[in-house]
Amino acid sequence: xxxxxxxxxxxxxxxxxxxxxxxxxxxxxxxxxxxxxxxxxxxxxxxxxxxxxxxxxxxxxxxxxxxxxxxxxxxxxxxxxxxxxxxxxxxxxxxxxxxxxxxxxxxxxxxxxxxxxxxxxxxxxxxxxxxxxxxxxxxxxxxxxxxxxxxxxxxxxxxxxxxxxxxxxxxxxxxxxxxxxxxxxxxxxxxxxxxxxxxxxxxxxxxxxxxxxxxxxxxxxxxxxxxxx
Numbered sequence: 474x475x476x477x478x479x480x481x482x483x484x485x486x487x488x489x490x491x492x493x494x495x496x497x498x499x500x501x502x503x504x505x506x507x508x509x510x511x512x513x514x515x516x517x518x519x520x521x522x523x524x525x526x527x528x529x530x531x532x533x534x535x536x537x538x539x540x541x542x543x544x545x546x547x548x549x550x551x552x553x554x555x556x557x558x559x560x561x562x563x564x565x566x567x568x569x570x571x572x573x574x575x576x577x578x579x580x581x582x583x584x585x586x587x588x589x590x591x592x593x594x595x596x597x598x599x600x601x602x603x604x605x606x607x608x609x610x611x612x613x614x615x616x617x618x619x620x621x622x623x624x625x626x627x628x629x630x631x632x633x634x635x636x637x638x639x640x641x642x643x644x645x646x647x648x649x650x651x652x653x654x655x656x657x658x659x660x661x662x663x664x665x666x667x668x669x670x671x672x673x674x675x676x677x678x679x680x681x682x683x684x685x686x687x688x689x690x691x692x693x694x695x696x697x698x699x700x701x702x
Contacts, residue, residue: 488561499537554601558583567615578634617699
């Protein structure tokens with residue numbers, strides 16, 4: 474019968490600089506994967522690269538994660554569980570809590586290049602994602618929404634935050650470099666006085682201001698729906 478050393482020579486001992494077989498934990502895998510994803514982006518996250526950074530063999534990692542998709546799921550769940558939801562999310566009025574949650578999602582998801590692209594194309598069903606959903610629904614319940622209204626506004630909230638972040642990270646159509654030529658043309662053509670007058674103000678609008686106002690509009694919509702119950 475073969476030993477663990479026979480099955481995986483690279484992971485069997487430490488003479489080659491690799492970890493001893495069985496010494497690698499899931500927590501170590503997640504921590505190293507998060508570091509790669511944050512510093513280099515999700516595209517750099519592979520079983521081979523992670524094994525190299527951990528000083529382990531790929532076979533050692535396969536004891537904890539089945540493949541790259543499983544590795545990506547671990548990373549997405551860790552971010553959702555530990556980074557996105559602020560520790561003080563239960564404190565204060567529901568409006569302030571919803572804003573803090575939106576800010577946390579926007580800030581933390583943007584810190585991992587390529588993560589939003591993945592979230593736009595595949596679901597995350599880990600405990601971190603479930604906690605995030607429960608947190609949003611708790612806030613909406615505290616706002617006075619019934620279950621049907623809460624479900625609808627939950628979808629709006631996620632769509633707003635992920636959609637805004639996706640546009641910002643790709644190429645926001647409202648970014649200054651996209652609107653510069655249009656604003657310049659409006660200043661030259663005399664038949665559009667309102668657009669010409671709005672030009673300086675439009676140039677001052679930031680992505681943060683757009684995001685803040687979108688959340689404010691959603692809060693107004695939630696308050697309106699709560700009054701209907």
